[in-house]
Amino acid sequence: MSIEKRLKRLEEITEALKTPTTELQEALTLFEEGVTLSKGIEKELTDIERKVEALVQTDDDTVELTPF
Amino acid sequence: MDTILTITQLTSLVKESLQSQFSGISVEGEVSNFTKAASGHWYFTLKDESSSLSAVMFKQASWKVGFIPKDGDRLIVKGSLSVYAPRGSYQIICESMVASGVGEILLLLEKRRAEFAALGYFDQERKKSLPLYPKTVGVVTSSTGAVIQDIIKTLDRRTQAVNVILLPAIVQGELSPASISAQIEFANRHNLVDILIVGRGGGSLEDLLSFSDQQVIEAIVASDIPIISAVGHESDWALSDYASDVRASTPTAAAEIVSESWLTLQKNIGQVRQSLHLLMQHKLSLLHASARSVNIGRLGELLQQKVEYTSLFSDDLHQRLHQRFDTLLQLRKHSYTLLSSLLESLSPSCVLQRGYAIVTKNKRVISSKHETEVDDILQIHLSDGEIEVTVDHIKEDESEH
Numbered sequence: 001m002s003i004e005k006r007l008k009r010l011e012e013i014t015e016a017l018k019t020p021t022t023e024l025q026e027a028l029t030l031f032e033e034g035v036t037l038s039k040g041i042e043k044e045l046t047d048i049e050r051k052v053e054a055l056v057q058t059d060d061d062t063v064e065l066t067p068f
Numbered sequence: 069m070d071t072i073l074t075i076t077q078l079t080s081l082v083k084e085s086l087q088s089q090f091s092g093i094s095v096e097g098e099v100s101n102f103t104k105a106a107s108g109h110w111y112f113t114l115k116d117e118s119s120s121l122s123a124v125m126f127k128q129a130s131w132k133v134g135f136i137p138k139d140g141d142r143l144i145v146k147g148s149l150s151v152y153a154p155r156g157s158y159q160i161i162c163e164s165m166v167a168s169g170v171g172e173i174l175l176l177l178e179k180r181r182a183e184f185a186a187l188g189y190f191d192q193e194r195k196k197s198l199p200l201y202p203k204t205v206g207v208v209t210s211s212t213g214a215v216i217q218d219i220i221k222t223l224d225r226r227t228q229a230v231n232v233i234l235l236p237a238i239v240q241g242e243l244s245p246a247s248i249s250a251q252i253e254f255a256n257r258h259n260l261v262d263i264l265i266v267g268r269g270g271g272s273l274e275d276l277l278s279f280s281d282q283q284v285i286e287a288i289v290a291s292d293i294p295i296i297s298a299v300g301h302e303s304d305w306a307l308s309d310y311a312s313d314v315r316a317s318t319p320t321a322a323a324e325i326v327s328e329s330w331l332t333l334q335k336n337i338g339q340v341r342q343s344l345h346l347l348m349q350h351k352l353s354l355l356h357a358s359a360r361s362v363n364i365g366r367l368g369e370l371l372q373q374k375v376e377y378t379s380l381f382s383d384d385l386h387q388r389l390h391q392r393f394d395t396l397l398q399l400r401k402h403s404y405t406l407l408s409s410l411l412e413s414l415s416p417s418c419v420l421q422r423g424y425a426i427v428t429k430n431k432r433v434i435s436s437k438h439e440t441e442v443d444d445i446l447q448i449h450l451s452d453g454e455i456e457v458t459v460d461h462i463k464e465d466e467s468e469h
Contacts, residue, residue, distance in 0.1 A: 003201045007333075010340060017347035024355055024373065031348045038341040045229060045334050052220055054211060054234040055254070063258050068216075068234050 003044075006037050013037075076153070083151035086158060090149035095160065096168055097121065099141045112137065114145065114160070122159035123147075129163050134303070142168035173273050177280055181307055184282075189289045190310040196294040198314060199262050200329040204231040206261035206293070208251045211236040214269045215298070215319040222323035227330040233261055239268035244278035249287035256291050264291065265322045266308060267298030279306030288312055298322035420451035437462055 001009075013034040016022050022030070054068035073081070097114030104110055108127030113120050123145060125133075137143055147162040184190060209215040216234050223230055235251035238244045248266065255264055266288065268279065278284060279299050288295050288311045297312035298319045299305065309315040316322035420426070426449040427434050434440060440459055448455045 003333075004199075014340075014344065014347065017344065017351060020354070022351070024351070027348065027351050031344060034344045035341060038337055038344065041333070042337050042341075045227070045330075045337065048228050050223065050228045051231040052234070053232070054236060055251075055260075057236075061254075061257070063260065065233065068211075068232075 003041065006041060010034055010037050075156075079151060079153045079156060082158075083153070086149045086151055092146070092148060093160075094144055094146045095121070096142065096144045099137045099143055100139050102137055102139050104136070110137075110162075114143065122152075122157060123162055124159055125162040125165065133165055135167070137165070137167075144168050144171055167272070170273055173277065177273075177307065180280060180282070180285075181310070184285055184307060184311065189285060194289070195313045198294045198296070198325070201333070202230055202262035202326055204233060204261045205326050206233045206235050206255050206264045208235045208237050208248055208255070208264060208266045209268055209319075210239045213239065215267050218319045219265065219323040222320045223327055226324070226327040227334060229330045230327055235260075235264075240271065240275045240278060245281035245283040248278060248281075249283045252284075252287040252291055252295070256293055259293075261293060263326055264293050264295045265298050265316075265319065265326070266295055266312065267316075267319050267322065268300065269319070270300035270304050276300055276304060276306045279308040284308060285311045296322045296325060420449070425450050 013030045016030050017027055017034075052068045053065040056064040056066050058064050095114065097116050097120075100113045100115060100120075102110065102112040108130065110125040110130050112123050114123050115121070125145075125147075143165050144167075145160065145162040145165040147160045147164075149158055150161050151158045188194065205219075207216055207219055211234055216232075220232060223232065235255060237251045238247040252264060252266065255261055266279070266284075268276070276299055279297070285307055288297070288308055294314070295312040296314045296316050297306070297308040298316040298321065299308060300318075302317045314325060316325055428447045428449065429440060429444060434446070440446065440462070442459050442462060444459045446457050446459060448457060
């Protein structure tokens with residue numbers, strides 16, 4: 001899932017947890033989902049390493065990348 | 069007899085006349101004898117094939133010029149004539165200057181700008197918004213210039229979340245426009261990146277000219293990928309700044325724009341999780357409170373849930389949840405076994421096996437002597453069968469005597 005979608009979902013979850021009518025069982029499921037999502041994003045942010053590549057010119061209009 | 073003037077009077081008249089007639093004029097010429105005084109003022113001579121003109125540019129004006137002229141440069145200066153009385157010479161006090169040829173470039177750019185504007189290339193409503201969390205950014209620039217290095221350095225400082233693809237291009241000269249536009253088109257054809265930064269380092273107006281070229285502008289306008297124009301330093305500009313979706317004052321600023329949301333996200337994601345915890349806890353305590361006002365059974369249940377859920381808050385959430393669930397399941401299974409053996413022990417057939425009997429009259433179970441009379445035919449049900457009997461005597465209870 002894209003980061004935008006995950007953040008949107010996190011927002012929805014937060015809203016649902018704020019809503020008094022959300023039932024406890026549902027709230028717990030949502031809470032778990034939220035924790036998993038936010039942990040995933042945090043992990044993604046700390047674990048990733050940037051790739052820097054340069055496009056290599058090709059004659060046949062294909063993409064060829066090489067580390068820059 | 070004609071009035072005889074002193075030299076000072078004459079000089080003063082000439083000064084007035086020159087200054088009033090030759091103020092705010094522009095003049096073009098070649099620089100010679102350029103001197104930069106310790107005071108910061110510039111002294112030089114402007115000349116053409118047959119004439120020369122002394123020129124001075126005071127420090128207050130010279131710091132704004134952005135380059136230092138040298139002998140042989142062709143300049144267009146703007147200023148006013150003035151007389152230097154002690155030497156009886158006149159000179160031009162320069163207020164501004166541009167390298168000769170720049171005027172033509174500016175005219176050309178202005179003409180193009182108007183054309184492109186008329187074609188709607190700069191219209192605000194055709195500008196695309198940048199994706200908040202770009203994963204890959206393409207940079208159309210020279211592979212040897214400072215731009216790509218500046219961008220990588222800036223990103224390194226801020227976030228690792230953005231990958232970079234360099235699309236090498238020639239950034240000045242005749243071949244430049246075709247090279248830049250080809251890379252923009254290539255990126256689009258292959259949907260290669262989320263954002264394109266198109267730029268180069270600082271340079272003269274002429275150096276930056278390809279970023280105002282029709283071919284480049286049209287490639288920018290046609291691009292489906294959002295484009296940030298990042299040409300030169302703060303003060304530099306090109307028409308690509310108008311045609312692109314976002315103008316960055318420098319390549320570094322472009323990298324900052326691209327990584328802004330990531331940076332904020334990095335700062336905030338921990339807080340998001342914390343607020344989830346708080347919201348959940350709040351919800352539980354609310355439920356806890358309302359449970360208290362409902363009934364004892366419900367309260368007990370909620371208390372138990374609260375205890376369970378609160379213990380789930382620690383990091384090994386899932387594991388504990390499963391453990392809890394298993395334990396609950398085991399408990400339920402256990403009580404089910406107990407219950408069914410209890411039920412079984414209470415079943416009639418089991419009772420009969422232990423030597424008890426059931427007596428019926430006309431298929432109705434009787435449990436009292438008052439339900440029967442002498443000569444009634446009764447059935448006695450035993451564990452392995454039935455006996456039919458006739459009542460011949462009903463004993464009176466002692467208490468009934």
